[in-house]
Amino acid sequence: MMRRRRRLDWSKFGLGTYFVIFLIFLYAPMILMAILSFQGQFGQLTFPFKGPLSVDWWRSLYDENAQPFHAADIRTAAKNSLYLSLAAGAIVAFLAFTLSMAFRRRWWFRSDAVGFYVIMLALMTPGYLLAVGTQLFWAKLGKEAGIWETALGANVIWGIPFGFLVMVAVWNRYDPRVEEAARDLGADQKRTFREVTLPLVWTGIFGCALFGFTLAWNDYDRTVLFQVASTDTLPLTIGGFTFTGAIRPDLYALGTATTLVSLFTIVILLGVAAVRLRFVGRGRVYKAEEELGVAEGLHVSEAPPERAP
Amino acid sequence: MSGSSGEGTPHLDVEELEQAEELVEQHLPKAEGALGVAEGPQRRGGWITALWAAPGFGFLGFYLIAPLVFIVLVSFWTYQVGAKSGFVTDWTFSNYTEVFKDRVYWDNMWSSFYRSLIAVAACLVFGFPIAYFLALKVNSLRNQIALFVLALAPFWTSSLTRSVAWTFPLMGREGALNQLLSKIGLSSIDDPLIEPLSETSVTLAMIQLYILFMVTPLFFTLSQVDRTALEAASDLGGNWWRTFREVILPQTMPGVVIGSIFVFVLTMGEYGTVRLVGGNAVSSVGTIVNSRVELAVQYPQGAASAVLLVLALIAGVFVITRFSNLREEL
Numbered sequence: 001m002m003r004r005r006r007r008l009d010w011s012k013f014g015l016g017t018y019f020v021i022f023l024i025f026l027y028a029p030m031i032l033m034a035i036l037s038f039q040g041q042f043g044q045l046t047f048p049f050k051g052p053l054s055v056d057w058w059r060s061l062y063d064e065n066a067q068p069f070h071a072a073d074i075r076t077a078a079k080n081s082l083y084l085s086l087a088a089g090a091i092v093a094f095l096a097f098t099l100s101m102a103f104r105r106r107w108w109f110r111s112d113a114v115g116f117y118v119i120m121l122a123l124m125t126p127g128y129l130l131a132v133g134t135q136l137f138w139a140k141l142g143k144e145a146g147i148w149e150t151a152l153g154a155n156v157i158w159g160i161p162f163g164f165l166v167m168v169a170v171w172n173r174y175d176p177r178v179e180e181a182a183r184d185l186g187a188d189q190k191r192t193f194r195e196v197t198l199p200l201v202w203t204g205i206f207g208c209a210l211f212g213f214t215l216a217w218n219d220y221d222r223t224v225l226f227q228v229a230s231t232d233t234l235p236l237t238i239g240g241f242t243f244t245g246a247i248r249p250d251l252y253a254l255g256t257a258t259t260l261v262s263l264f265t266i267v268i269l270l271g272v273a274a275v276r277l278r279f280v281g282r283g284r285v286y287k288a289e290e291e292l293g294v295a296e297g298l299h300v301s302e303a304p305p306e307r308a309p
Numbered sequence: 310m311s312g313s314s315g316e317g318t319p320h321l322d323v324e325e326l327e328q329a330e331e332l333v334e335q336h337l338p339k340a341e342g343a344l345g346v347a348e349g350p351q352r353r354g355g356w357i358t359a360l361w362a363a364p365g366f367g368f369l370g371f372y373l374i375a376p377l378v379f380i381v382l383v384s385f386w387t388y389q390v391g392a393k394s395g396f397v398t399d400w401t402f403s404n405y406t407e408v409f410k411d412r413v414y415w416d417n418m419w420s421s422f423y424r425s426l427i428a429v430a431a432c433l434v435f436g437f438p439i440a441y442f443l444a445l446k447v448n449s450l451r452n453q454i455a456l457f458v459l460a461l462a463p464f465w466t467s468s469l470t471r472s473v474a475w476t477f478p479l480m481g482r483e484g485a486l487n488q489l490l491s492k493i494g495l496s497s498i499d500d501p502l503i504e505p506l507s508e509t510s511v512t513l514a515m516i517q518l519y520i521l522f523m524v525t526p527l528f529f530t531l532s533q534v535d536r537t538a539l540e541a542a543s544d545l546g547g548n549w550w551r552t553f554r555e556v557i558l559p560q561t562m563p564g565v566v567i568g569s570i571f572v573f574v575l576t577m578g579e580y581g582t583v584r585l586v587g588g589n590a591v592s593s594v595g596t597i598v599n600s601r602v603e604l605a606v607q608y609p610q611g612a613a614s615a616v617l618l619v620l621a622l623i624a625g626v627f628v629i630t631r632f633s634n635l636r637e638e639l
Contacts (some may be wrong), residue, residue: 015442022439026463029474032485045477099365102358122373126578128595129615132602133376136383153372218467220581235469242473242585255470262466270458
């Protein structure tokens with residue numbers, strides 16, 4: 001008995017150590033990048049760290065008077081990235097939610113495979129190919145292609161399967177009885193949807209929006225073909241820095257900054273999820289009933305016949 | 310002690326079931342009435358479902374299906390200098406014969422495929438212990454989620470930024486890794502163990518970029534493995550390897566398949582990373598398509614090579630799915 005216990009702990013210890021090494025493997029590049037972005041004027045791309053410790057390279061991202069004078073471009077790119085990602089997040093949230101509602105109503109995976117496979121196709125299509133196809137399609141339509149017309153669409157396509165899967169997970173844990181209860185209590189479909197369904201799944205919808213936001217915020221393959229100077233996004237700027245060979249620590253500062261934004265969105269997501277989990281812990285059904293405000297009646301009227309026999 | 314809890318649980322279930330049945334019997338007329346009313350909306354519900362589905366599938370149709378169909382169409386059209394977007398709509402098969410004859414293309418296809426295969430295998434081998442640890446060795450759900458999120462976080466950031474971080478500070482000729490290795494004496498700066506801008510560094514970068522797409526499905530399937538089954542297996546005298554092969558592996562096969570599909574497709578279609586980490590020394594199908602489209606504006610040939618890539622992807626995914634009946638398992 002003792003020996004088995006110890007062996008179990010050993011395997012756990014070994015795997016735990018491996019997990020830590022794995023985390024180092026994942027985080028090391030970004031941490032090194034962040035450290036190197038704080039180098040002095042003569043900072044280079046690799047170690048050793050060239051001092052003195054400074055924020056000069058960070059300042060060059062927003063201060064137009066700081067070397068190497070690209071703050072204005074970066075500001076434009078950041079603005080474009082932000083608007084594009086916000087729009088993508090909103091559209092992904094809307095589409096993922098409506099799609100999941102459709103699947104929930106009638107077709108589930110087995111009964112409607114085609115729709116499911118189309119959504120999975122969005123996940124499978126290499127981003128660059130989709131961009132090429134979109135470009136060709138828009139050329140044929142005779143319309144101007146740009147980040148708003150096409151790159152936004154391509155990014156939303158990338159976000160839809162992720163959002164959809166989030167919503168599937170949400171509906172799997174959702175108790176449809178609360179809707180039946182609402183309907184039994186005389187709420188019509190619209191009111192049930194607005195006052196019961198939506199409040200219960202809005203965190204999932206919010207999760208979809210954050211997925212859409214981060215995916216678009218970080219995308220390169222789907223946006224690069226629609227690049228015009230005034231419609232740069234941050235990943236395109238980063239790509240431009242590296243491909244033209246203008247690699248200095250400011251690239252690291254920019255990379256670290258965009259990474260921080262992404263990490264920030266995860267923190268928000270986790271915060272919302274934590275709050276949500278607390279609600280779930282209290283019991284979803286009762287919460288929904290409380291929200292309806294008439295739930296007490298249900299309990300009183302239904303309880304006696306249950307005990308009668 | 311174990312007896313009482315063993316008896317207690319099913320007993321409660323039966324009681325609950327009986328109560329539920331009674332309830333149904335009592336309310337049957339009412340329920341039928343409700344169903345009768347529900348019949349109407351349910352029938353008419355078809356168009357409501359369609360209304361829910363319309364925006365999503367409309368968008369998918371316009372921004373996904375149409376471009377893909379269009380790639381296929383263009384691949385059969387004729388390249389012509391000076392024409393609008395470089396092609397006219399005359400049907401031809403010559404784009405494909407050109408691509409078929411192109412040795413460089415097939416070399417790239419093969420090396421992309423080979424690289425993806427290595428990436429899939431490596432992600433599986435290195436990712437499985439991670440998923441196993443998270444799903445079966447970490448006890449509380451809260452710790453599981455916390456550790457999983459910790460591993461997940463880097464994957465929310467740009468793969469391009471991570472490639473940059475991977476390429477220059479860490480993997481470059483004078484990057485941290487080679488400096489470390491030369492300090493230990495495993496290699497020297499002039500003759501680094503991992504050559505930057507090489508096949509090896511691209512493969513390593515891809516493993517680093519995409520391993521979580523393997524770990525996530527593995528984690529989800531492994532956490533559904535019944536821990537009592539594992540205890541039973543060890544009680545019955547099965548050693549670690551037999552338990553793994555006969556209890557764990559069959560149950561995690563769907564996760565293995567889904568993860569392999571993800572990693573295979575993502576690495577095969579990769580463009581930005583290859584261009585960045587590999588410089589001009591490494592090419593993939595993505596960079597070939599790019600060189601035809603962006604530099605030469607040879608859309609029809611670019612489209613033909615893209616279509617072949619998609620066919621290769623579909624073939625690969627098909628082969629991978631043979632290992633497990635996904636639709637049954639899901």
